[in-house]
Amino acid sequence: MQLLTDQILTHVIQPRPANSYKGTFGRVLLVGGNQNFGGAIIMATMAAVHAGAGLVTTATDAVNLGSLHAQVPEAMFVNYHDKVQLSNLTSEADTIVIGPGLGDDFRSQEVLATVFANTQPDQTVVIDGSAITMMAHQKITQPAGHLIYTPHQMEWQRLSGIEIADQTTTNNLAVQQQLKATVVLKKHHTEIYEPTGQIYQLPLGTPAQATGGMGDTLAGIIGGFTAQFSDHQAAVLAAVYAHSAIAEELAETRYVVLPHQITEALPAFMQRYANQ
Ligand SMILES: NC(=O)C1=CN([C@@H]2O[C@H](COP(=O)(O)OP(=O)(O)OC[C@H]3O[C@@H](n4cnc5c(N)ncnc54)[C@H](O)[C@@H]3O)[C@@H](O)[C@H]2O)[C@@H](O)CC1
């Protein structure tokens, strides 16, 4: 197991080429936010935009449209119950983030099925929150694409069948290797399992982060980083590192760090590493 350092940030985050436009920095589609959990997909969307994704579209329940645009007008919107539009947008994205606040009722299952039927082998698919829970409970087959699962320990228990107390690196690696996917196992000192079998550990993170929406925000940052930085595996590591490094900085003067505060600090944080 290798400990992550801030070298991952200097490796991944580069100055932007002058000759560029929004298309240079990737298209992210975020899918989630039912009638109760709209905040989750809005936080993930804000994070993807602030992480620097060139074009961001959010597929969510129509009830979330007003709040989404009030919080993050940079993002485009689609009603995720419109199967044709959802299918088209899925196949056009560079990175798809699915799960924050999606819920797990039959309508959420339909949305998941539409997205999973349309992902492409060259896309990055970040599978978070409710999407992991539905895959585990409904025994849904994995979609095409480079898959990145971002479970917390209970979600990993549901998906892997490994009880939280038994989630050792050996046990986790055995299941993750069968999935042929990256697994970001979120906890205090998050572990990242790569398809090559390499395991990384984040030596950062603070209990000030233990608040709803913190993982939704990480999913959005991973979406933004993988869409714009060409080394996708390193981009995942850099996103995980940046999320908690910013949280630690904010926690020096704050008892609790809110997800949107990390998101707001992200562009200035990235700029510090871009020229190193
Ligand atoms: N503002 C919002 O709209 C929010 C929506 N959320 C969404 O709500 C849905 C359900 O996710 P939840 O994670 O809340 O519920 P889950 O039921 O998936 O997981 C929570 C359960 O797991 C247990 N658990 C054990 N270890 C844990 C760990 N390390 N971290 C977290 N829980 C652990 C908890 O005790 C609890 O019983 C997701 O789609 C999520 O994205 C949450 O992110 C909270 C904020």
Ligand SMILES: Nc1ncnc2c1ncn2[C@@H]1O[C@H](COP(=O)(O)OP(=O)(O)O)[C@@H](O)[C@H]1O
């Ligand atoms: N005590 C802690 N120490 C370090 N990181 C934490 C701690 N509590 C929560 N986190 C981080 O916060 C995030 C929580 O993710 P998750 O449970 O999916 O939240 P949500 O679904 O509410 O957005 C993870 O990145 C996790 O590592």
Ligand SMILES: [Mg+2]
């Ligand atoms: Mg979560």
